[in-house]
Amino acid sequence: MNSTARHIWTITKKELRSYFSTPLAWVLIVVFLLLSQGFAFMFGGLLEYQNASLAAFFLYIPWIFMVFAPAVGMRLWSEEHRLGTMELLMTMPISPWHAIVGKFLAASVIIFISLLLTFPAWITINWLGDPDNGIVFAGYIAAFLVGITFLAVTGVISALTRSMVVSFIVALFICMGMIMSGWPNIVSELDNWIGGLGQKVSQLSVLTHYNELTKGIVVSTDIIFFLSVIGFCLYLTAVILKTKRA
Amino acid sequence: MITVENLSKHFGPKVAVKNLSFELKKGEVLGFLGPNGAGKSTTMRMITGYLPPTAGKITVGKADVVDSPVEAKAKIGYLPENAPLYSELTVQGFLNFIGELRGLSGADRDKAVSRSMDLCHLQGVRHQSVDTLSKGFRHRTCFAQALISDPEVLVMDEPTDGLDPNQKHEVRALIRRMGEEKAIIFSTHILEEVEAACSRAIIISGGEVVANGTPDQLKKKAKGAGQIRFQVAGIPASATKSDLEGLASVSSVDVNLEEENMLRGVVVPKEGQSARASEDIFKYVSSKNGLLQELAVLEGRLDDVFREITETSV
Numbered sequence: 333m334n335s336t337a338r339h340i341w342t343i344t345k346k347e348l349r350s351y352f353s354t355p356l357a358w359v360l361i362v363v364f365l366l367l368s369q370g371f372a373f374m375f376g377g378l379l380e381y382q383n384a385s386l387a388a389f390f391l392y393i394p395w396i397f398m399v400f401a402p403a404v405g406m407r408l409w410s411e412e413h414r415l416g417t418m419e420l421l422m423t424m425p426i427s428p429w430h431a432i433v434g435k436f437l438a439a440s441v442i443i444f445i446s447l448l449l450t451f452p453a454w455i456t457i458n459w460l461g462d463p464d465n466g467i468v469f470a471g472y473i474a475a476f477l478v479g480i481t482f483l484a485v486t487g488v489i490s491a492l493t494r495s496m497v498v499s500f501i502v503a504l505f506i507c508m509g510m511i512m513s514g515w516p517n518i519v520s521e522l523d524n525w526i527g528g529l530g531q532k533v534s535q536l537s538v539l540t541h542y543n544e545l546t547k548g549i550v551v552s553t554d555i556i557f558f559l560s561v562i563g564f565c566l567y568l569t570a571v572i573l574k575t576k577r578a
Numbered sequence: 579m580i581t582v583e584n585l586s587k588h589f590g591p592k593v594a595v596k597n598l599s600f601e602l603k604k605g606e607v608l609g610f611l612g613p614n615g616a617g618k619s620t621t622m623r624m625i626t627g628y629l630p631p632t633a634g635k636i637t638v639g640k641a642d643v644v645d646s647p648v649e650a651k652a653k654i655g656y657l658p659e660n661a662p663l664y665s666e667l668t669v670q671g672f673l674n675f676i677g678e679l680r681g682l683s684g685a686d687r688d689k690a691v692s693r694s695m696d697l698c699h700l701q702g703v704r705h706q707s708v709d710t711l712s713k714g715f716r717h718r719t720c721f722a723q724a725l726i727s728d729p730e731v732l733v734m735d736e737p738t739d740g741l742d743p744n745q746k747h748e749v750r751a752l753i754r755r756m757g758e759e760k761a762i763i764f765s766t767h768i769l770e771e772v773e774a775a776c777s778r779a780i781i782i783s784g785g786e787v788v789a790n791g792t793p794d795q796l797k798k799k800a801k802g803a804g805q806i807r808f809q810v811a812g813i814p815a816s817a818t819k820s821d822l823e824g825l826a827s828v829s830s831v832d833v834n835l836e837e838e839n840m841l842r843g844v845v846v847p848k849e850g851q852s853a854r855a856s857e858d859i860f861k862y863v864s865s866k867n868g869l870l871q872e873l874a875v876l877e878g879r880l881d882d883v884f885r886e887i888t889e890t891s892v
């Protein structure tokens with residue numbers, strides 16, 4: 333391993349240890365599982381869909397991640413500000429990028445584990461019917477991308493404040509905006525207001541690209557959309573951390 | 579090892595550090611003194627690369643802190659003010675983490691961590707979670723963190739804050755010992771510490787250097803420094819007083835106690851003639867066959883110097 337990878341891994345490992353040393357990560361994961369499965373069964377009618385699929389489950393994923401990702405990511409930098417450990421971390425012989433990427437990866441692992449633990453639903457539909465597993469897989473990719481995009485957004489907010497509560501609430505509202513801007517009702521409202529505006533805005537919405545991906549058509553533009561939002565957020569985090577010190 | 583040139587730091591309109599310059603060589607221990615808000619922590623934060631300077635240049639070894647931060651930071655062990663720690667980790671877990679960030683791994687890391695735990699007497703709490711530690715142990719853990727990579731430069735912001743008297747004593751001894759082969763800067767509000775551990779001290783006030791020198795040189799700046807306390811007996815007091823005042827090296831004599839055959843007081847020598855004056859007094863008294871019961875050149879006290887310098891300059 334070269335030194336960049338080693339430093340990132342050191343940070344990731346430590347963050348994961350922090351996550352699992354308190355019940356927080358476990359509680360969040362359990363709540364995620366209950367919500368995502370519960371919504372799918374109760375409101376989405378998971379088992380009633382004609383052809384076996386996880387569509388009902390994926391339907392609610394952006395809305396659940398809108399709350400879940402800020403809850404996972406809120407402590408990333410706020411905690412460093414609050415404890416004063418930022419001063420330690422930023423005087424270590426590493427680049428701030430190592431810390432930014434390492435923390436982002438650790439939080440992404442939590443999202444990954446959460447999605448992984450929904451496998452019983454996948455087993456169930458395969459047992460009951462004959463789903464298109466390619467679409468299921470695409471759905472999981474889309475879900476993961478939405479989750480970590482919201483994490484990256486939360487990371488930016490938590491770099492700004494030492495209060496976890498503030499970073500949670502602000503991040504939640506921004507994530508909500510990123511979904512709503514692609515919500516059909518809102519899009520048509522905007523279109524009525526100024527012709528074509530809704531369509532333009534919805535191109536910037538997480539929901540629009542998420543829906544495309546979950547259809548099973550893995551288009552590179554949608555993936556590039558998510559990756560660029562993440563890249564931009566990580567960059568913004570770096571800028572904020574730097575200007576906060578000056 | 580460390581060169582600081584014309585360093586300044588502004589926070590908005592507030593000037594925290596103003597045109598600060600000093601140099602520190604290997605084998606030196608520099609004490610950083612100054613009243614609250616003088617800019618000590620701010621200066622240390624700039625040296626360690628945490629805060630970017632508004633103006634000026636800092637070099638550690640050959641590395642410029644702003645231009646090649648990673649290289650500079652690798653040379654510095656830093657104990658920040660208030661000893662911040664990651665609360666979810668154990669003492670050993672925390673030190674392992676820092677060791678890895680400093681590029682140590684495997685057996686090297688374990689050895690370095692164990693060595694710094696020994697130096698700071700942390701072996702007893704190594705498996706304890708950091709947030710259940712007492713204040714002094716938290717401080718020691720952060721201190722241990724600064725020593726892990728055995729750095730060439732140590733920057734410590736109030737290293738003895740919160741320690742018990744035994745630990746304070748031990749930390750001072752440790753600083754003095756490590757100072758023989760490292761360059762060390764530490765800030766403190768305890769002036770005995772400066773005498774106990776420093777080879778040089780800088781007093782800053784309002785962000786500027788107001789005094790710089792060895793503890794002895796600084797002490798000489800105190801108002802009473804160099805005055806001579808004396809007590810003579812066996813010769814008539816009134817004559818003695820006027821005779822002493824007549825000595826070439828003496829500027830004035832303050833009498834504290836006068837009896838028929840005994841005189842006690844303080845001689846204020848002429849500028850820079852303290853040694854000369856005490857010799858003259860001794861010679862005078864013996865020529866008169868008097869009994870010199872006390873003769874002592876007064877040393878200045880560092881806290882007098884500190885108070886005089888920093889009170890006038892604010």
Ligand SMILES: Nc1ncnc2c1ncn2[C@@H]1O[C@H](COP(=O)(O)OP(=O)(O)OP(=O)(O)O)[C@@H](O)[C@H]1O
Pocket residue numbers: 589592593594612613614615616617618619620621659
């Ligand atoms: N981030 C900041 N923003 C604004 N002002 C600051 C900031 N950090 C420090 N200052 C100001 O800079 C000045 C110097 O502060 P500094 O912490 O360096 O003092 P100090 O000498 O370490 O004091 P103490 O003995 O109390 O630790 C103070 O007036 C402080 O209010």
Ligand SMILES: [Mg+2]
Pocket residue numbers: 618619620659735
């Ligand atoms: Mg301070």
